[in-house]
Amino acid sequence: MSRSSDISELLTIMARLRDPDGGCPWDVKQNFATIAPYTIEEAYEVADAIDRGDMADLQDELGDLLLQVVFHSRMAEEAGHFAFGDVVAAICDKMVRRHPHVFAGASVADLEAQTAEWEAGKKREREARNGSDTSALAGIARGLPEWQRATKLQKRAAAVGFDWPSVEPVFDKLHEEIEEVRAEFREGVGHEALEDEIGDVLFVVANLARHGKVDFGNALRRANAKFERRYRRMEVLAEQEGVDLPALSLDDQDAYWNRAKAEEKNRQP
Secondary structure (H helix, E strand, O other): OOOOOOHHHHHHHHHHHOOOOOOOHHHHHOOHHHHHHHHHHHHHHHHHHHHHOOHHHHHHHHHHHHHHHHHHHHHHHHOOOOOHHHHHHHHHHHHHHOOHHHHOOOOOOOHHHHHHHHHHHHHHHHHHHHOOOOOOOOOOOOOOOHHHHHHHHHHHHHHOOOOOOOOHHHHHHHHHHHHHHHHHHHHOOOHHHHHHHHHHHHHHHHHHHHHOOOOHHHHHHHHHHHHHHHHHHHHHHHHHOOOOHHHOOHHHHHHHHHHHHHHHHHHOO
16 A cells, blocks of 8 residues: 655655754755756656666656755755745646646647647747747757757757758768768877767767657667676676686677577567
């Protein structure tokens, strides 16, 4: 049977932790900048629990993420900016405002029309908030993971017509950028130039993912999980055979990789 708890209990706990007189020294010492990395980390751990289909872990990670919201809100309240209740009120107002077809009797033809209206509403809000910055790219947070920021920049540009009409030119651009990276390696111009060219490749890959309606972060997370899973299986296979995997040549290690990969494919329906 699940235990329910009012949010006020968590707010009270956070206030106690932040109390300079008898609170937790670590919690008292923190500020927005020091807590921000934990907030990002907790969001990723939520996504990881979802990927693994682990509902018990998801419950735990959602609690950790909620704590981050409460932590930031408490620090803001202490500084006189806003409180947790203001955060809740603001998101409630935003959800009602952005869903007139649900709360205000408006109608939309279909999901595509609703998405277009959602984006238009966000655009109006950005224009009101950003004042003199009228760029189509205004308001894209610089604190986002760079792959996510790349996708947002591309979507904004695409919304005003600056986009390839199909995926084929994206492939052409990707090949072009890879050749430029190859040239940098060959010529050894310098680290900064190489970094710049590799960045161009990654930006185009983000564009490729967008054209394929694939989430760049999810795709990379799946690739990471696949690599870890197969490498761990290599280690198990080598250990079972009494082989020191790191001592093998690359070709021999690659043979174990291919065995691990083949096992996965054989298990697929």
